[in-house]
Amino acid sequence: MSSIAFRQIEGRSAGYYMLLAALGLFVLFGLGSAYYMEEHGHIVTGMTNQVVWGMPHVFAVFLIVAASGALNVASIGSVFGKTMYKPLAPLSGLLAIALLAGGLTVLMLDLGRPDRVIIAMTYYNFKSVFAWNVFLYTGFFTIVAAYIWTMMERRMNVFTKSVGVAAFIWRLLLTTGTGSIFGFLVARQAYDSALLAPMFIIMSFAYGLAVYLLVLMAAYSHTNRPLGDKVVLRLKKLLAVFISASLYFVAVFHMTNLYFAKKHGIESFILVNGGIYTQLFWIGQILIGGILPLVILFHPTLGKSRSWIAISSVMVILGGLAQMYVTIIGGQAFPLELFPGMHESSSFYDGVIHGYHASLPETMLGIGGIAIAGVIAAFGIKVLRFLPDSLDDKVIDANHGSKALSK
Amino acid sequence: MSCANKSRREFLGTTAVATASLAVAPGVMLIDMAHGRAPEEAASSSVRWGMLVDTNKCDSGCTDCVTACNTENGLSGDTSETGSQWIRKVELKDMRTGKATSLPMMCQHCAEPPCVDVCPTGASFKRADGIVLVDKHICIGCRYCVMACPYKARSFIHEALADQNPDVPRGKGVVESCTMCVHRVDKGQTTACAEACTKAGHDAILFGDLNDANSEISKRVSTFATKQVRADLGLNTGVRYQGI
Numbered sequence: 001m002s003s004i005a006f007r008q009i010e011g012r013s014a015g016y017y018m019l020l021a022a023l024g025l026f027v028l029f030g031l032g033s034a035y036y037m038e039e040h041g042h043i044v045t046g047m048t049n050q051v052v053w054g055m056p057h058v059f060a061v062f063l064i065v066a067a068s069g070a071l072n073v074a075s076i077g078s079v080f081g082k083t084m085y086k087p088l089a090p091l092s093g094l095l096a097i098a099l100l101a102g103g104l105t106v107l108m109l110d111l112g113r114p115d116r117v118i119i120a121m122t123y124y125n126f127k128s129v130f131a132w133n134v135f136l137y138t139g140f141f142t143i144v145a146a147y148i149w150t151m152m153e154r155r156m157n158v159f160t161k162s163v164g165v166a167a168f169i170w171r172l173l174l175t176t177g178t179g180s181i182f183g184f185l186v187a188r189q190a191y192d193s194a195l196l197a198p199m200f201i202i203m204s205f206a207y208g209l210a211v212y213l214l215v216l217m218a219a220y221s222h223t224n225r226p227l228g229d230k231v232v233l234r235l236k237k238l239l240a241v242f243i244s245a246s247l248y249f250v251a252v253f254h255m256t257n258l259y260f261a262k263k264h265g266i267e268s269f270i271l272v273n274g275g276i277y278t279q280l281f282w283i284g285q286i287l288i289g290g291i292l293p294l295v296i297l298f299h300p301t302l303g304k305s306r307s308w309i310a311i312s313s314v315m316v317i318l319g320g321l322a323q324m325y326v327t328i329i330g331g332q333a334f335p336l337e338l339f340p341g342m343h344e345s346s347s348f349y350d351g352v353i354h355g356y357h358a359s360l361p362e363t364m365l366g367i368g369g370i371a372i373a374g375v376i377a378a379f380g381i382k383v384l385r386f387l388p389d390s391l392d393d394k395v396i397d398a399n400h401g402s403k404a405l406s407k
Numbered sequence: 408m409s410c411a412n413k414s415r416r417e418f419l420g421t422t423a424v425a426t427a428s429l430a431v432a433p434g435v436m437l438i439d440m441a442h443g444r445a446p447e448e449a450a451s452s453s454v455r456w457g458m459l460v461d462t463n464k465c466d467s468g469c470t471d472c473v474t475a476c477n478t479e480n481g482l483s484g485d486t487s488e489t490g491s492q493w494i495r496k497v498e499l500k501d502m503r504t505g506k507a508t509s510l511p512m513m514c515q516h517c518a519e520p521p522c523v524d525v526c527p528t529g530a531s532f533k534r535a536d537g538i539v540l541v542d543k544h545i546c547i548g549c550r551y552c553v554m555a556c557p558y559k560a561r562s563f564i565h566e567a568l569a570d571q572n573p574d575v576p577r578g579k580g581v582v583e584s585c586t587m588c589v590h591r592v593d594k595g596q597t598t599a600c601a602e603a604c605t606k607a608g609h610d611a612i613l614f615g616d617l618n619d620a621n622s623e624i625s626k627r628v629s630t631f632a633t634k635q636v637r638a639d640l641g642l643n644t645g646v647r648y649q650g651i
Contacts, residue, residue: 043566049492049553074536112546116545116546119545119547124529128527130527132550181551187555187637187640205641338558339636340499342501345498346512350495353552
């Protein structure tokens with residue numbers, strides 16, 4: 001790694017400024033939406049007393065899950081000793097911080113009382129998974145920042161491995177915490193499963209790596225830096241493995257539920273007759289987010305094309321958003337079953353499928369979170385040396401030898 | 408003889424004191440009940456406030472408990488998807504037998520409340536006497552408690568409110584639910600829903616102390632078969648149902 005030169009991007013081109021301006025515009029839209037929601041209350045969103053978590057949570061949870069996944073590239077390098085990944089590690093850390101910051105901003109601005117966010121840091125109920133997450137998030141920022149420091153500051157390189165191990169364990173805990181936010185909701189048929197924690201971890205690998213691949217390819221092609229096939233093809237193989245593992249977990253999750261008679265209602269809702277949720281599950285999460293990218297990535301010719309690899313990564317991200325929508329909104333749209341075996345009705349919408357239509361402000365708030373992550377990443381690679389000058393095959397081979405790669 | 412006289416005098420004296428005590432005590436007790444708990448006195452865990460709903464007596468067309476709750480707590484009665492409903496009438500129909508049941512559903516004031524477990528700031532809390540409440544000052548409006556409640560008992564306030572009852576402060580951006588009329592209970596009164604149900608002649612809601620073996624609610628719970636809604640969750644609810 002020591003012989004690979006890292007350099008900031010120049011960041012003076014019209015394209016770079018246009019990118020920053022576009023991202024900045026979406027950040028402004030997002031903040032404006034949050035202000036509008038704060039002024040008027042959640043009445044201006046599509047959220048109701050039946051569906052209390054809406055579009056902001058879809059984006060926020062996706063970004064938080066992708067954040068821990070983005071760190072994986074660095075972990076493979078320093079924890080598992082795969083030398084080829086070491087030059088890729090600093091960007092991995094930067095993206096992890098950027099995505100988490102974007103996700104948390106959305107989550108915070110969607111609170112009923114965002115002005116009281118300080119209370120979330122001064123009053124703790126340690127039995128709450130949310131309270132654990134406050135620690136997991138702040139700890140993640142600190143550990144990943146330290147991790148980046150040990151990678152960038154030569155004198156600190158000796159600590160990279162141990163801090164990397166800590167960061168790896170922490171990111172597993174973080175995504176366990178995120179999955180458990182839903183897994184611990186015992187009363188709701190859609191959740192109440194310990195599988196949600198490991199499933200979120202596996203999904204985070206795929207979502208984070210898809211984001212990483214896109215940013216890497218975009219950064220290298222726009223700055224005219226060489227990016228060899230060895231790196232890209234290795235990462236795309238890894239992405240295919242993560243997609244397959246995610247599909248496996250989804251299959252096991254639903255198969256388990258199908259075996260429990262009490263879960264038949266929610267399963268037929270998600271898998272068969274849930275309207276938009278069923279469509280998003282099969283077309284969004286499974287087809288676009290899973291099967292199609294797998295076919296492309298394993299295809300003998302398409303799988304070698306950068307454009308198709310990029311398209312697959314975009315598909316994985318879209319599939320991830322669909323998965324969050326189905327999990328979060330679909331899980332709430334299905335009514336709580338208070339009296340099994342009885343038909344329930346009331347003025348409070350008991351026993352009926354709850355409607356949800358996202359309003360523009362809440363969607364803009366979610367997109368604003370992505371834009372915040374984008375600004376942090378784009379600004380980060382301009383001011384600090386996150387990207388190697390070259391990731392050419394020759395450079396990779398020269399530094400790490402073909403033996404390391406053939407492992 | 409003197410010894411016998413003395414013991415007679417003692418006997419008469421003791422009897423007089425005892426009689427006087429018996430005569431006065433209920434009055435003293437009643438005054439005490441009427442005053443309820445002094446404001447500076449903490450809620451006691453020797454008490455477990457609860458309610459028993461007899462669904463056989465609950466009239467499916469009657470919503471007096473809902474109206475009384477709305478009036479007492481300053482709720483508008485908005486039944487839109489974003490409106491707050493602290494108590495609602497649920498109509499049930501057994502899908503096999505067709506048996507219809509009507510009952511009021513509200514916060515069940517669980518002994519192991521999931522809303523309290525999940526609240527990140529501790530704004531959702533349970534008083535020593537079993538009443539589950541939201542501290543409006545430290546609720547950040549994350550709605551995790553709404554997700555966790557098995558009874559759909561909680562509402563999030565979606566917009567600014569006017570015309571509030573000073574005894575029941577509410578506010579935009581926080582979560583709320585049935586307080587078991589804590590402001591009335593602390594004054595030694597019953598809940599608004601139970602009072603309205605009695606007034607309507609149904610007597611389907613009985614409020615009282617589940618820990619007091621002599622209270623009517625305890626006697627009924629120990630005599631008749633009662634149920635907790637979603638008893639499978641093991642939450643030990645403070646609201647029990649008879650006839651379902």
